[in-house]
Amino acid sequence: MKISLTAAALLIATTMSAREDVRCRTRVMFPPSQLTVTVPFERSHNGVFFKARVNKNPEPLWFGLDSGAARTLISEEAAKRLLLHGTESAKIRGVGAGVVPVKVAKDVSIFIDAVKIEGVEIRIANLAPLKPAWGRTIDGVIGYDLLCRAVVTIDYEKRTMTMTQPAVFHNDGGESLPLAISGGWSFVRGTIKVTGRPAVIDNFLVDSGSQDAVNHPIIRDSKGPLKPIKAAVGLGQPVPGVLGPNEWFQLGGYTIGSTYSACCAASEDASRQIGAEVLSRFRVTFDYPHHRLILERSTR
Secondary structure, eight states: OOOOSSOSOOOOOOOSOTTSOOOOOOEEEOOTTOOEEEEEOEEETTEEEEEEEETTOOOOEEEEEOTTOSSEEEEHHHHHHTTOOOSEEEEEOOSSBSOEEEEEEEEEEEEETTEEEEEEEEEEEOOGGGHHHHTSOOOEEESHHHHTTSEEEEETTTTEEEEEOGGGOOOOSOEEEEOEEETTEEEEEEEEEETTSOOEEEEEEEOTTOOOSEEOGGGGGOSSOOEEEEESOSSSBOEEEEEEEEEEEEETTEEEEEEEEEEOOSSTGGGSEEOHHHHTTEEEEEEGGGTEEEEEEOOO
């Protein structure tokens, strides 16, 4: 298990707050008579990276799927190559402190294979700080703008991402957990246990754009060993934090032992978080249209 001692959460991108009024304004278009589309992805530090195109430009870009991203981002370098210009200024917030200034280009289309995502308000941002964490160049990030309109299944073992029209999707037997969606973020109920403290039941941000396992502020009160770290590494400024072992974490009917928890992100909501270190142990279906998270245990 890879543990980062410098990052509480490598959230690729978030909105200003989980309580901001983020609405599903995009349209996801499938090819005629095609109800589902599967594409391969590259897996780096348990991150999901796939090829996509922007507008009518044929250049393939590498986008990351981040369920913690309420806003879609594109790097300044990629936007320049594509002659994509922002028409207004805005600010976003990552897991770190402070805000990141961006430009906004409206009514952008993103193509993932034959699936077209229309009406995207894409933020043009400096994504260079993400490269050291993920060990690769990231041209863009998408989360809510896709997830709110399509059912998306991530098979970490096969390294495939399947997008399905919500009206025809059916669960093939995975465990279905209620998903609360607020401000473009999704939250699921879980239970965490750290050394010397009672187990805590709480709502956790589901964040495929984090390399971490499961984070919660209760780790600060643990009687186990704690290590000072720079937490909330990613977008924004890192903040002082701690890293320590969890005894176990329960998600639905699954109990996961011996993970690490880091505390804390700059915002309260992002400090309770399930990252890809846990998610990658499952075949994960993000079914935002039906407000559920579906987990199937990996065979590994």
